[in-house]
Amino acid sequence: MTPKQPPRIATWMLKHFGCGPNNDAVLGDLAEQYLQKDSAIWYWRQAVKAIPVSFFREIRGHKRIAARALLTGWSMWILAGMSIFPLAFFGTNTGYYFERRDPIGSAWSFMWMPVLGQVGLARPFYLIFTAFANALPLIVGAMCGWLVARFHRNQQTAVVLLFAGSILLMDLLLFGPFILNVKPAVAYHFVGPVAANVAASVLGILLGGGLLRYRSKRVSN
Amino acid sequence: MRKGDYLGNFDLMLLLALLRLGEDAYGVTIAQELEEQTGREVVVASVYATLERLQERGLVTSSLGESTPERGGRAKRYFRITTAGIREVRDARRSLMNLWKGLPELKGEKA
Numbered sequence: 132m133t134p135k136q137p138p139r140i141a142t143w144m145l146k147h148f149g150c151g152p153n154n155d156a157v158l159g160d161l162a163e164q165y166l167q168k169d170s171a172i173w174y175w176r177q178a179v180k181a182i183p184v185s186f187f188r189e190i191r192g193h194k195r196i197a198a199r200a201l202l203t204g205w206s207m208w209i210l211a212g213m214s215i216f217p218l219a220f221f222g223t224n225t226g227y228y229f230e231r232r233d234p235i236g237s238a239w240s241f242m243w244m245p246v247l248g249q250v251g252l253a254r255p256f257y258l259i260f261t262a263f264a265n266a267l268p269l270i271v272g273a274m275c276g277w278l279v280a281r282f283h284r285n286q287q288t289a290v291v292l293l294f295a296g297s298i299l300l301m302d303l304l305l306f307g308p309f310i311l312n313v314k315p316a317v318a319y320h321f322v323g324p325v326a327a328n329v330a331a332s333v334l335g336i337l338l339g340g341g342l343l344r345y346r347s348k349r350v351s352n
Numbered sequence: 353m354r355k356g357d358y359l360g361n362f363d364l365m366l367l368l369a370l371l372r373l374g375e376d377a378y379g380v381t382i383a384q385e386l387e388e389q390t391g392r393e394v395v396v397a398s399v400y401a402t403l404e405r406l407q408e409r410g411l412v413t414s415s416l417g418e419s420t421p422e423r424g425g426r427a428k429r430y431f432r433i434t435t436a437g438i439r440e441v442r443d444a445r446r447s448l449m450n451l452w453k454g455l456p457e458l459k460g461e462k463a
Contacts, residue, residue, distance in 0.1 A: 153400040159419070159426030160379035160396050166422055173393075181397030188401035192408070 137165040141178035147342050150185040150289040157181055189289035196283055200290035201297060204279045204336075208298070211271045216244045219267055242305055245331075246324045261324070265331040272298070272335020280340040291340030295333050302329040359444050365390070366402055367441050370412060370433040378417065378428040403431055411437035 145158060161181075165174050190197045230237050245264040276291055283290045306325045310318050337343050359367070369385045370377045382403075383394045406412045417428035433441075 149397075151400070151404070153404065153429060155426050156379055156429040157397050157400055159423035159428065160383070162424045162426070163380050163420075163422050164383070164396070177396055180395045184395060184397040184401050188404065192404070 135166060135169070137162055137174045138171050138178075141175045145178040145181055148182045148186075148288065148292060150182075150189040150286070150292070154185060154288075157185070186289055186292055189286055190293060193286050193289075196286055197290060197293055200279050200283045200286075200294060203282055204275045204294040205297070207275045207278050208271065211274055212241050215267060215271060216241055219263075242302075245328050246306070246321065261327070264324070265327050267331075268328055269331040269335040269338075272332045273339030274335075276336035276339030277341075278339075279336075287340065288342060291336065291342055295336040295340070298336060299329065299333055302332065359440060362398070362402055363406060364441065364444055366399065366406065367411065367433055367437055370431055371438070371441070375430075375432075377432065378430045380428075382431070400429075406437070407431075409436075410434060411440055 142158065142162075145154070145161075149157060161174060161177050164177075168174075245268050276294065279294050280287045280291050302325075306321075306329070310321060310325065313321070365386060366382065369382050369389075373381055373385060379396050379399055382399050383396050386392075386394045386399075403412055403414070407414060412431050412433055414429050414431045417430050419425050419427040
């Protein structure tokens with residue numbers, strides 16, 4: 132008889148987002164204890180807590196590597212964003228500009244390009260453009276995630292999560308105040324494209340960073 | 353003494369659990385031992401995070417053990433306390449005992 136299986140989604144999350152060299156041992160321990168406790172709630176609680184615990188342990192233990200990974204990812208993000216987005220949206224009214232004296236404003240306008248590209252377009256172009264505008268941050272995110280993972284293989288999961296988290300935070304700080312401050316009727320048009328853009332960026336990083344790849348069960352001796 | 357040289361409460365509890373368990377100290381048994389002795393639920397990942405840190409300080413060592421079907425084919429990681437770890441536990445006990453001795457009575461109990 133095969134042993135009772137712990138909750139699959141919780142196991143999947145811990146397998147893919149758990150950090151550090153002991154993640155396999157933690158998964159094994161939880162599976163073993165689950166047979167005794169037989170409580171899905173207990174298992175979920177352990178799995179959900181294990182992800183931040185292992186993440187912060189890895190980052191705190193490798194601060195320089197984490198800083199280097201952020202630098203690598205952000206450099207690539209800025210380079211790719213500033214070269215790919217203007218090319219892709221050339222000729223469209225996305226309101227971007229590049230001004231040396233206003234680097235923050237310029238960067239802000241670049242980040243808005245995929246979102247503004249989707250807003251206010253009439254169908255049937257809307258659907259095509261939406262797919263295209265979301266594919267771009269997905270591709271840029273995947274490139275950056277791949278690079279971050281490639282150069283930091285020993286701390287791959289932790290640094291890719293850190294980079295994805297930093298992009299998510301930047302997106303929230305960039306788009307959040309705008310959505311909250313404009314009239315609801317205007318915000319309504321932006322919420323969808325903004326959410327899709329943020330989700331595409333983060334998903335791209337996780338995909339490129341190899342965190343969503345199928346991982347076979349490792350049997351270590 | 354450098355920052356981080358002191359043993360925290362959880363560090364000390366883990367080292368004592370390793371001493372109590374001896375050869376059979378791995379994630380599950382350590383967590384169970386702590387839960388039995390403290391009456392609180394222990395996050396298994398916290399046990400590993402702390403043990404990893406103690407291992408970097410040379411207070412514990414670890415080795416991979418056997419994998420079993422109930423663990424989904426994953427190997428156990430066994431931990432053992434080192435001589436430096438035992439010394440650290442003794443020092444912590446001595447310091448705590450000294451501090452304890454000087455205390456007046458606590459709410460009707462003898463300190």
